[in-house]
Amino acid sequence: MIELHIYVEPKVGREADLERAYKEHYVPAIRVQKGFVSTALLKRMTALGEYEIDISFETEEQRVAWVASKEHVAAWPRIQETLARCSWVGYEVIA
Numbered sequence: 001m002i003e004l005h006i007y008v009e010p011k012v013g014r015e016a017d018l019e020r021a022y023k024e025h026y027v028p029a030i031r032v033q034k035g036f037v038s039t040a041l042l043k044r045m046t047a048l049g050e051y052e053i054d055i056s057f058e059t060e061e062q063r064v065a066w067v068a069s070k071e072h073v074a075a076w077p078r079i080q081e082t083l084a085r086c087s088w089v090g091y092e093v094i095a
Contacts, residue, residue, distance in 0.1 A: 001037060001056055001057070001058060001092075001093040002056065002057050002058075002059060002060045002062075002063050002090065002091070002092060002093070003054060003055070003056050003090070003091045003093055004054070004055045004056075004063060004088055004089075004090050004091075005052055005053075005054050005088060005089050005090075005091070006052065006053040006054070006055070006086065006087075006088040007050070007051075007052055007085075007086070007087045007088065007089075008050075008051045008052070008053060008079070008083050008085065008086050009049050009050055009051070009083065009084050009085040009086075010049060010051065010082050010083055010084060011082060011083065011084045012049075012084075014082040014083075015049065015051075017082045018051065018079065018082040018083070019041065021075075021078040021079050021081075021082060022041045022053065022079060023041075025074070025075040025078045025079075026039070026053075026075045026076070026078070026079055027039060028075075029069075029071035029072060029074065029075035030055065030066065030071070030072075030075070032071065033057070033062065033065070033066045033069060033071070034062055034065065035057045035058035035059055035061075035062030035063070035065075036055075036056075036057060036062075036066070037056035037057060037058060038054075038055070038056045039053065039054065039055045039056070040053070040054045041053055042054065053079075056093075060090075060092075063090075
């Protein structure tokens, strides 16, 4: 299994927009992808404005296909427009 942890910081005052875009656009788009396992939007308790989007796919090939999908192309810009900063780290789940 593959996990991607996307670290995002919304623009000032855009926190609710990020949360809404994730729930209304990103989740429905990713749920229909082959190999999709899970996704979560986390809000850091110890730092204001820091969020994390975690996604899991069965394989790296399926995760890459998600990025190239028409659903991702439509949903990700709705997230991205709310962000001041974004970075990510990918993991292969071992155990």
